[in-house]
Each structure stands twice: as structure tokens, then as C-alpha cells.
Amino acid sequence: MLRSEYCVCRCFFTHNYFIKEFDLHVNFNNRTQFIKEYSKVLLSRGCRDPEQLIPKLEEECKRRHNLHYESWQRRQLLAREYKPLHPHLYTLQTSFLDPKFVELTQVTAKEAGQTGVGLSKHLKDHLQRIYSFPVFTPEFCEALVEELANYEQSPLPKASPNTMNSYGIKLDELGFDAFMSRLRSDYLTPLTRLLYPDCGGDQLDSHKAFIVTYRQGQDVDLAYHYDNAEVTLNVALNGDYQEGELYFGAMRTEEDYNTRRLGYTHHLAHGLLHRGQQRHGALPITEGVRYNLIMWLRSSAIRNQLCPMCCKEPQLEAVKQGWGDGFTITKTDVCDLV
Numbered sequence: 001m002l003r004s005e006y007c008v009c010r011c012f013f014t015h016n017y018f019i020k021e022f023d024l025h026v027n028f029n030n031r032t033q034f035i036k037e038y039s040k041v042l043l044s045r046g047c048r049d050p051e052q053l054i055p056k057l058e059e060e061c062k063r064r065h066n067l068h069y070e071s072w073q074r075r076q077l078l079a080r081e082y083k084p085l086h087p088h089l090y091t092l093q094t095s096f097l098d099p100k101f102v103e104l105t106q107v108t109a110k111e112a113g114q115t116g117v118g119l120s121k122h123l124k125d126h127l128q129r130i131y132s133f134p135v136f137t138p139e140f141c142e143a144l145v146e147e148l149a150n151y152e153q154s155p156l157p158k159a160s161p162n163t164m165n166s167y168g169i170k171l172d173e174l175g176f177d178a179f180m181s182r183l184r185s186d187y188l189t190p191l192t193r194l195l196y197p198d199c200g201g202d203q204l205d206s207h208k209a210f211i212v213t214y215r216q217g218q219d220v221d222l223a224y225h226y227d228n229a230e231v232t233l234n235v236a237l238n239g240d241y242q243e244g245e246l247y248f249g250a251m252r253t254e255e256d257y258n259t260r261r262l263g264y265t266h267h268l269a270h271g272l273l274h275r276g277q278q279r280h281g282a283l284p285i286t287e288g289v290r291y292n293l294i295m296w297l298r299s300s301a302i303r304n305q306l307c308p309m310c311c312k313e314p315q316l317e318a319v320k321q322g323w324g325d326g327f328t329i330t331k332t333d334v335c336d337l338v
């Protein structure tokens with residue numbers, strides 16, 4: 001029998017370290033390489049002593065090596081000790097979804113191809129293959145935000161959702177993995193299959209789902225970046241904050257002349273779909289707290305060919321639990337060979 005093991009690319013341990021103070025992504029193999037490669041640019045950005053950044057990079061390197069195992073441990077701990085405020089939220093029900101979204105996901109390729117009408121009815125085209133549409137009901141969003149705040153206020157451990165956002169929640173750790181898998185396969189894939197067949201949208205087989213939280217005194221914005229994803233869904237879970245728009249620029253593979261454009265204002269319960277490899281960032285919020293649900297949707301068929309983070313053939317390392325970073329190796333069970 002054939003069986004897929006989920007993997008990370010080894011570049012995860014060396015590439016894409018983000019130095020927030022100087023708004024710089026770097027690769028970090030060791031001290032000598034780092035100083036040689038980045039001293040000049042760091043000095044030009046006002047850093048007095050690049051050497052002083054090394055302990056933090058070493059710490060991040062250690063965190064990355066332990067990440068999947070520790071995440072799994074937190075997941076077990078939360079399953080045992082966290083008391084959900086709204087237990088019913090953890091199983092996806094159609095009633096959580098906006099009926100327009102359900103209708104949209106039922107549009108067939110034939111209908112969409114014939115007139116474009118089937119899709120354009122509930123989906124707004126923002127150019128550059130960025131689309132928005134209602135996803136959840138406002139009632140669901142309100143209850144989910146209450147659940148997230150309840151967990152945030154609990155003494156239980158929390159992890160940063162990714163290498164750039166320090167505040168937020170990894171939804172698999174909180175127990176939403178089955179929910180998100182169903183959202184991906186039953187509702188999002190019918191759409192991404194039509195919108196992004198060239199980016200693996202027709203064969204998304206894993207995801208990383210998390211909440212990003214912005215509030216004064218913590219993270220208030222997000223620097224310009226591209227995602228470790230083929231396609232990204234970003235849903236606004238609340239509306240009681242000011243500013244915090246998204247902006248988009250060139251694809252990772254294109255020259256970027258710093259022409260950041262196409263501002264997008266979030267709307268409560270609406271989602272935005274975009275290609276993960278299109279550069280984007282979030283402007284600072286000026287008031288309130290902003291909760292957004294992010295799904296980095298991944299296709300092993302695409303990323304097994306070329307890692308989107310190091311742009312090389314991936315060097316695969318299997319993870320024991322979870323989806324890794326969405327790469328796979330296919331193994332044949334030994335008993336099949338005899």
C-alpha cells in the first residue's frame with residue numbers, strides 16, 4: 001500500500017529569518033555566513049552591531065528544530081486541559097457558513113466557464129487574481145472570537161502562529177484541524193480549482209490554519225512578505241478596529257519595484273483569496289483589536305517539485321505528526337513487497 005508522509009524542506013532551518021527591527025529577511029547558516037552576507041545592509045539600515053543579532057537568530061533556529069514536536073505536545077495538552085467556551089464550534093456545520101458562500105462553492109466548472117456569471121454573482125474580482133466573498137455568518141464569527149479570547153485569557157501555553165506574527169493562535173493546536181480540513185476539501189477546493197488550477201488549486205492536500213491578532217502594544221501590522229502557501233485565504237473575524245488594510249505587490253518570482261498597490265479593506269466575515277506567492281503586507285491598526293483567520297493552502301504536487309521558500313528542489317525531512325509544511329514523500333509499506 002502507498003502511504004504519504006508529510007515533510008518540511010530543510011531550508012526551514014536556514015532560510016527566511018525575519019529581523020523585525022530592520023524589516024529584513026535573512027538566511028542564517030552560521031555566524032560567519034550571516035556577518036559576511038548581511039553586515040552591509042544592516043549597517044545601512046541603522047543597525048550598530050550586526051553581531052548582536054546572532055543570539056536571537058540562534059534561538060529562533062532552535063525553536064524551528066523543536067517546532068513540530070512541541071506543537072504536537074501543546075495539542076495534546078490543550079485537548080486534555082482546555083475547556084472550550086462554545087464546544088459546538090469545533091465541528092464545521094453548514095449553518096456557520098454564509099449561504100452565498102455555499103452557493104458559490106456549488107458552481108460547477110461548466111457554469112463558470114460558460115458565462116463567468118456563476119462565480120461573479122457572489123465573488124468580487126479585485127484584479128491580480130485576488131477575490132473576496134462572504135465566508136461565515138457574523139454570528140459564527142462573533143462566537144469564534146469569544147472562543148479565541150477565552151483561550152488567550154487562559155493560562156495554557158500559546159505559540160506564535162508563524163515566523164513573522166508573534167501573536168495569534170495555531171488552530172490545529174486548539175482542536176480545529178478537522179474543521180479546517182473539511183473547509184479546505186468540501187468548500188474551498190471547488191473554488192480554488194476554478195480560480196488557481198495553475199497554482200495547485202485543483203489539488204490542495206494540506207494547510208496551515210491560524211489566527212493573527214493585532215492590538216496596540218503587541219503586533220499592530222505585518223511586513224511585506226509572501227506566504228509559505230500556494231493559495232491563501234484570509235477571513236476577517238471582527239470589525240471593531242481602525243485601519244489595518246492589506247496591500248499587494250508583485251509575485252515572488254517577479255521584479256518588485258516597491259510598487260505596493262491594491263489596498264483592500266477587510267469586511268467582517270468576508271474572506272480574501274490570493275496566490276500565496278504574491279507579495280503582500282498589512283498596514284498598522286490604529287485602534288481596537290483585529291482577529292483574522294488565515295489558511296495557507298498547500299499542494300504537495302506543486303511544492304514537491306519546487307520549494308516556494310528556497311526556490312529549489314526541496315530537501316525533505318519527514319515530520320512525525322501533523323502536516324509539516326505540506327511536502328510529501330510516498331512510501332510503500334514493506335509488507336506489500338513480499
Ligand SMILES: O=C(O)CCC(=O)C(=O)O
Pocket residue numbers: 165212222227234246280281282292294
Ligand atoms: O493580517 C493580515 O490580514 C494578513 C496576514 C498574512 O498575510 C499572513 O499571515 O500570511
Ligand SMILES: [Fe+2]
Pocket residue numbers: 225226227232280
Ligand atoms: Fe501572508
